[in-house]
Amino acid sequence: MSQDKIDILTRALAREKAARKEAEKILEAKSSELYEVNKKLSESNTELETLLNKTDSQLQGVFENIIDSYVIIDLFGNILKMNDAAVGLLDFDDAKEDYNLLDIVDPRDAELVQNSFKKLFKEGAITDFEVNIITKRNKRFLAHINASIIYDGDIAVAAQGIVRDITMEKEAAGKLIQSEKRLEDLLKNLDSGILVEDENRKMVLINDAFSNFFLKSAKANIEKGDDCSLAGEKNKVLFKDPERFVKSVELAVKNKVLVRNEEFQTLDGRIFERDFVPIFNGEEYKGHMWSYKDVTLQRNYSKSLEFQKQKYQNIIANMNLGMAELDLNDNILLVNQSFADMTGYTKEELIGAKGKDILPVKDDVKLVNKKVKERKKGRTDSYELRIKNKAGEIRYWLVSGAPNYNLNGEVIGSIGVNFDITDFKNLQLQKENLLNKLESSNDSLQEYAHIVSHDLKSPLRSINALVSWIKADNKEKLDETSLQNFDLIDTTLEKMEQLISDILEYSSVGFDDSEKADVNLNDLVNGLIDILYVPEHVSINILEPLPSIYGVKTKLQQLFQNLISNAIKFIDKEKGLIDISVKDLGIYYQFSIKDNGIGIEKKFHDKIFKVFHSLNKRKDSTGIGLSIVQKIVELHNGEIWLESEPTKGTTFYFTISKDINK
Numbered sequence: 001m002s003q004d005k006i007d008i009l010t011r012a013l014a015r016e017k018a019a020r021k022e023a024e025k026i027l028e029a030k031s032s033e034l035y036e037v038n039k040k041l042s043e044s045n046t047e048l049e050t051l052l053n054k055t056d057s058q059l060q061g062v063f064e065n066i067i068d069s070y071v072i073i074d075l076f077g078n079i080l081k082m083n084d085a086a087v088g089l090l091d092f093d094d095a096k097e098d099y100n101l102l103d104i105v106d107p108r109d110a111e112l113v114q115n116s117f118k119k120l121f122k123e124g125a126i127t128d129f130e131v132n133i134i135t136k137r138n139k140r141f142l143a144h145i146n147a148s149i150i151y152d153g154d155i156a157v158a159a160q161g162i163v164r165d166i167t168m169e170k171e172a173a174g175k176l177i178q179s180e181k182r183l184e185d186l187l188k189n190l191d192s193g194i195l196v197e198d199e200n201r202k203m204v205l206i207n208d209a210f211s212n213f214f215l216k217s218a219k220a221n222i223e224k225g226d227d228c229s230l231a232g233e234k235n236k237v238l239f240k241d242p243e244r245f246v247k248s249v250e251l252a253v254k255n256k257v258l259v260r261n262e263e264f265q266t267l268d269g270r271i272f273e274r275d276f277v278p279i280f281n282g283e284e285y286k287g288h289m290w291s292y293k294d295v296t297l298q299r300n301y302s303k304s305l306e307f308q309k310q311k312y313q314n315i316i317a318n319m320n321l322g323m324a325e326l327d328l329n330d331n332i333l334l335v336n337q338s339f340a341d342m343t344g345y346t347k348e349e350l351i352g353a354k355g356k357d358i359l360p361v362k363d364d365v366k367l368v369n370k371k372v373k374e375r376k377k378g379r380t381d382s383y384e385l386r387i388k389n390k391a392g393e394i395r396y397w398l399v400s401g402a403p404n405y406n407l408n409g410e411v412i413g414s415i416g417v418n419f420d421i422t423d424f425k426n427l428q429l430q431k432e433n434l435l436n437k438l439e440s441s442n443d444s445l446q447e448y449a450h451i452v453s454h455d456l457k458s459p460l461r462s463i464n465a466l467v468s469w470i471k472a473d474n475k476e477k478l479d480e481t482s483l484q485n486f487d488l489i490d491t492t493l494e495k496m497e498q499l500i501s502d503i504l505e506y507s508s509v510g511f512d513d514s515e516k517a518d519v520n521l522n523d524l525v526n527g528l529i530d531i532l533y534v535p536e537h538v539s540i541n542i543l544e545p546l547p548s549i550y551g552v553k554t555k556l557q558q559l560f561q562n563l564i565s566n567a568i569k570f571i572d573k574e575k576g577l578i579d580i581s582v583k584d585l586g587i588y589y590q591f592s593i594k595d596n597g598i599g600i601e602k603k604f605h606d607k608i609f610k611v612f613h614s615l616n617k618r619k620d621s622t623g624i625g626l627s628i629v630q631k632i633v634e635l636h637n638g639e640i641w642l643e644s645e646p647t648k649g650t651t652f653y654f655t656i657s658k659d660i661n662k
Contacts, residue, residue, distance in 0.1 A: 069163040072150070075121075077102045080158060089165060091135035099136075106132035106140075120159060124149045130166070141167045193292035199285050201229045201253070213272070213292055214238060240265045252276040256285060263295075271296045322397075322418040325404065330354050330372055333413065342397075342420050344390030359387040361394060375403045375414040384421070396425040464490065519553045521546035525560050525580060532561070538568055538576035546582055547589055549656055551636050559632045560593075563652050566626070567595035570650075588638065588655045596649040600642070609640070629654075 069086035073079055077100045087095050090104065105113050109131045120126050125148040133143045147161030184205060187194045193210030197203060203226045214235050222228070232249040236242035245264055252259050259276040266272070275291040322339030326332055332350050340347050343359060350358075356368045364386050371383065380402040387395050397418045404413045471478070471486050478486075522545055529540050549556075567578045579594045600608065609630045633640045637657035644650035 070160070071101070071163060072158055072160045073101055074158055075156065076100070077117075086163060089163060090133070091137040091139055104133050104135055106134055108132070120147055120149060121156065141165045142170055191293070193290075193294075195228070195231075195290040196287065197228050197290075198287040201227060203228050204287065210290075210292065213294065238266050238268075240267055248274075253288070256288070269296070270294060271299045322420070324350075324355065324416050324418070325413065326355055326416070327413040328376060328411070330356050330368075339418065342389070342395070342418065343387070361386045361388050371399075371401055372414070375401060376411055378403050378411060395420055396422045515552045515554075516550060517553060518548050519551055519556055520548045521556065521560075522548075524553065524557055525564075528557065528561055528564065532564060532568070534568060535576070537574060538571055538578065540564065540578045541580065543579055543581045546580070546591075547584070549589065549636075549658065551656065555632045555635065559629055559654075562626070562629045563593045567593060567597060567650070570597040571595055572598050585655070588657045590653060590655050592651055592653050594649065594651040599646040599648050599650055600644040601646055602644075608642075 067085060069089040070083045071079060071086050072081040079097070079099050079101060082090075082092070082095050084095065086092075087097075092099065102110075102113065113131060116126055116129050116131075125146075127146045129145040129147070131143050131145065132140065134140050142165070144164045144166040145161050147159055149156045150158040150160055187196070187205060188207040190207060191209055193213040194205065194207040195203070195210050196205040203222055203224055205224070206222060222231070232246045236245045239245045241264070248259075248262060256278045258278065259274075262274045262276075264272050264274060271294070273293045273295050275289075275293075277289040277291065279286045279288055320338055322342045323336045324332055324339050325334040332353055332355050335347055335350050337347070340350060343350065345358070356365055356372070360368050367383070367385065371381075374381070380400075382398060382400045385397045385399050387397055389395055398421045400417045400419075402415050403411045404415050406412045467486055467489050471483070522542070525542060525546060534540060564578065564580075568576070571578075573596055577594075577596045579592075581592045581594070583590045609626050630640050633654045633656070638655040640652065640654040642650055642652045
């Protein structure tokens with residue numbers, strides 16, 4: 001660098017240094033005046049305003065609250081002077097530290113600061129300027145600055161400003177805005193209609209539900225800031241009692257006290273509950289909120305519920321079943337009239353008493369205690385109970401008990417529905433006695449039948465023997481007619497003996513539980529076919545495997561034997577066919593035995609199962625076989641019927657239950 005340039009730079013620095021010293025002298029000269037101004041303004045803590053005398057431009061821009069951080073800089077941003085508050089805020093060591101304010105500005109705000117300096121020099125002051133600061137100790141904060149130029153005459157010599165940390169204020173303001181936004185969103189999305197008014201009844205907020213409830217119906221519109229004082233008049237046309245609606249609005253606004261659950265009904269049948277909520281800031285009234293809730297469904301449901309409750313109370317009160325509600329200690333809380341009538345006590349005598357102490361007979365108290373414990377565990381069941389009424393009579397009840405719950409699902413007692421079955425029990429006892437007598441009578445009858453059959457067969461055998469002796473002794477003397485008559489006597493005696501045997505068999509058809517077992521019908525029927533006499537021209541076909549069932553083997557054998565033998569007996573075709581089939585119909589099996597025999601006319605279908613009814617007068621037919629078959633089927637909880645057509649054949653159908661008390 002040339003010496004000339006060095007000399008020029010040295011002189012410039014000297015002038016700048018001289019100017020800085022001159023500025024310091026001026027500031028020191030005015031410091032006493034600034035102190036007096038600061039003393040007068042220290043209590044206000046409000047925004048900084050220019051309070052300096054217009055004739056002294058160097059003091060222009062001193063702010064109201066000098067307690068804030070106060071800084072004076074030269075026109076290049078170098079700090080000339082600052083108070084203790086500024087030292088602390090900016091993390092300097094002392095007030096005389098040589099530092100440039102531009103060095104503590106966040107680099108991202110550099111362009112913003114340059115533009116603010118241009119505005120400051122042009123307009124002489126800037127207010128409410130915000131910039132991000134990073135102190136030399138790396139503390140970051142958002143600074144709020146109000147600044148002005150210091151003049152010496154008409155020449156700008158420096159700048160002064162108030163710097164405040166507004167970081168927390170900004171955060172708080174942001175949070176407040178967020179809270180207000182959330183609150184506004186919440187109110188707007190409530191099912192209740194919301195209208196918020198300020199202290200002058202200007203609209204602050206209105207949600208969609210309010211608009212849907214009233215404004216659309218009234219074809220009105222209201223926007224933020226609109227006067228709501230006439231809203232009552234606009235909306236009253238919607239209500240059944242418009243004057244009451246208007247007066248209630250005026251009274252609520254006048255009294256400024258909380259009003260809850262006022263109910264109004266609209267002309268279209270809707271029911272609203274309204275709340276008036278005054279809003280205060282301390283003692284200062286700031287407005288109020290109207291909240292409208294459509295409770296039409298709730299009210300209608302309540303009315304319906306009350307109607308249903310009354311209906312069921314009437315049913316319970318008048319039904320023939322005795323109902324009682326008890327607590328956890330078996331104390332009677334409620335009974336209907338039927339219960340009182342069943343016990344002989346009045347309702348007043350029953351309510352409050354312990355049910356187990358006054359009703360059950362002594363031997364059944366243990367059962368009641370057991371059931372009470374089960375109710376507490378949530379168990380429901382039915383059982384028989386003997387009770388003694390007020391008159392001392394023993395009555396039989398069928399009790400259906402269930403736990404009683406509160407709204408939290410907790411067991412709070414029990415409810416019992418009681419049915420007096422005394423008459424039924426008496427009939428049941430009579431039935432049991434009759435059955436015992438009938439069983440005894442049947443045993444006697446069966447024994448009698450055996451005796452009679454034996455006593456009847458003995459003379460028949462004697463007659464048969466005598467006839468045989470007469471024929472043998474007089475063989476040469478008897479003519480052909482006499483011998484034929486003796487043959488008729490033999491045939492009649494045989495038929496008489498068969499008839500007696502069939503009657504005995506029919507009377508003895510029955511079985512007890514000890515005879516029941518699983519029977520393989522496939523083996524049983526195939527075994528029968530092997531031992532029965534089957535003519536060569538007759539074929540017996542089992543179309544599908546027969547099942548195993550639970551029953552009495554001998555009776556089932558007798559059943560199939562009679563039907564197969566019957567089919568063989570009445571086949572008149574050159575080629576006889578007998579088909580045995582079965583269908584699984586769920587709870588029972590359906591069997592069929594089909595033949596191509598002579599058939600049976602329809603008018604005889606019901607008669608053939610009657611005792612002694614035979615359509616063909618054959619010497620080997622007594623008319624009892626199908627009656628025995630029917631009895632065996634019925635003993636296996638089944639039915640028997642037939643389909644037949646003369647000359648074409650007959651099909652016997654019968655069902656057997658899969659479970660006869662297995």
